Amino acid sequence: MKKHLLNLCLSLIITTAYGQHKAVDKVLDSCIKKRNFNGVVLIAKNGKPDYLKYTGLANRHYNISFSPKTRFQIFSVTKTFTAVLIMQLYEQGRINLDSTISAYYAEYQGEAAHKVTIRNLLTYSSGRYLKEMDPKFIPEAYDQNLWPVDTFINRYCSEKLIDTPGTKFNYSNGDFILLGRIIEKIYKQPFEVVLKEKILAPLNMDNTNYLHHEDIVPNLDEGYYNKAGSVDSLIMPTYHYIDNHFSAGAMYSTPQDLLTFDQAIFNHTLLKKATVDLMLTSYPKLGDVAFGFWVYPRKIGKSNTIFAERQGGGYGNESNWVHLIDKGITLILLSNTETADLNKMRLDVLDAYLNYK
Numbered sequence: 195m196k197k198h199l200l201n202l203c204l205s206l207i208i209t210t211a212y213g214q215h216k217a218v219d220k221v222l223d224s225c226i227k228k229r230n231f232n233g234v235v236l237i238a239k240n241g242k243p244d245y246l247k248y249t250g251l252a253n254r255h256y257n258i259s260f261s262p263k264t265r266f267q268i269f270s271v272t273k274t275f276t277a278v279l280i281m282q283l284y285e286q287g288r289i290n291l292d293s294t295i296s297a298y299y300a301e302y303q304g305e306a307a308h309k310v311t312i313r314n315l316l317t318y319s320s321g322r323y324l325k326e327m328d329p330k331f332i333p334e335a336y337d338q339n340l341w342p343v344d345t346f347i348n349r350y351c352s353e354k355l356i357d358t359p360g361t362k363f364n365y366s367n368g369d370f371i372l373l374g375r376i377i378e379k380i381y382k383q384p385f386e387v388v389l390k391e392k393i394l395a396p397l398n399m400d401n402t403n404y405l406h407h408e409d410i411v412p413n414l415d416e417g418y419y420n421k422a423g424s425v426d427s428l429i430m431p432t433y434h435y436i437d438n439h440f441s442a443g444a445m446y447s448t449p450q451d452l453l454t455f456d457q458a459i460f461n462h463t464l465l466k467k468a469t470v471d472l473m474l475t476s477y478p479k480l481g482d483v484a485f486g487f488w489v490y491p492r493k494i495g496k497s498n499t500i501f502a503e504r505q506g507g508g509y510g511n512e513s514n515w516v517h518l519i520d521k522g523i524t525l526i527l528l529s530n531t532e533t534a535d536l537n538k539m540r541l542d543v544l545d546a547y548l549n550y551k
Contacts, residue, residue, distance in 0.1 A: 211244065217550035218245055221542045225534050226250075230425040233512075233529030234260060236449040237547055240522040241457040245547070246449070252415040252530065254428065263413045265401055265446045266528040267436070268513045270506035272445040273370045275455070277316060277473065277486030278464055279377050279392060285469050288380055291316070298376045301344070304352030306359070312376070314359045315369040316485040317477055321357035326350035326368045337434045340407070343375055346438060363480040367442035374441020385441050393464065397454050402447040407435045414446060415530045417510030425533040431509040443508060449526045456517055456524050460502075474502060474519070489519075494541060495549035505537070514540050523547075 225231035232250025248260035283289040296307040310320045351368035386404035421427040473485040482490040487502045506513035514527040514536040
């Protein structure tokens with residue numbers, strides 16, 4: 195009897211997994227055919243990969259397909275690493291979330307120095323005029339010049355306040371660039387060194403690192419724009435300096451490494467549970483932003499769940515990372531074209547996986 199029940203349970207598990215995978219395959223096939231999706235889809239249950247598929251080309255000059263060796267440029271997913279480094283300092287008692295920028299970065303000359311707190315920076319609510327995000331200045335800030343970090347901050351992140359700090363969400367790179375510089379000031383080491391010592395090395399994330407524009411990185415993908423909205427006509431982006439994104443966007447990784455990072459956060463390996471709970475506390479008046487994530491309840495098809503999500507993108511590269519807090523499910527989408535809407539794709543993939551028919 196026990197053997198019969200065991201066989202029945204195994205059969206149901208296999209049938210369920212097969213059904214889920216076929217449903218996700220259908221969504222992915224549609225994204226490939228209709229939107230020329232190029233990249234990878236990873237779904238994990240409680241940290242164990244359950245679905246992994248690569249499709250398309252990592253490098254179109256040499257016709258190199260995506261593979262488990264491919265390293266993806268993750269841009270703003272970098273911000274979650276920065277948030278974890280800040281929360282480690284908080285846990286050590288070396289940073290107060292409600293102290294202002296000037297307490298840790300005395301040289302900072304912006305109006306925000308004595309008015310904007312670490313918490314405000316973590317929630318994109320500094321109230322600064324975001325010169326670094328203004329389309330008039332983006333080419334100068336990121337594409338045309340290589341700036342030392344302090345020069346970048348003085349030039350683009352030190353403008354007048356236009357909102358009361360903490361009252362209005364306004365997404366920016368600058369708030370997290372300021373956090374990265376504060377990390378350097380406290381540790382008295384470069385951001386990339388702290389990143390390696392405090393996160394990457396302890397987790398054995400060997401395929402993840404900080405990226406400089408001149409670095410030769412084996413198996414690093416190239417990003418491509420879609421020309422005039424066409425999903426089939428792709429072009430190379432204009433030259434840019436990834437260094438200028440600093441602690442807000444200058445990293446690369448793999449889906450497997452990002453899953454390792456995901457599990458280290460949600461299983462409290464890098465931070466204590468109380469610290470992670472604080473990090474994941476969202477601010478509804480600021481668009482449900484938390485520290486390094488957005489966290490909010492969401493219904494996907496017939497399934498209610500709690501989202502913790504993080505996106506990244508730049509110069510054709512796109513990243514989408516979702517952790518369903520109440521279900522232990524992680525979804526990672528990485529792409530090197532902007533042909534597919536990853537925000538829509540993530541919902542379609544999760545709906546297929548959770549509510550397969």
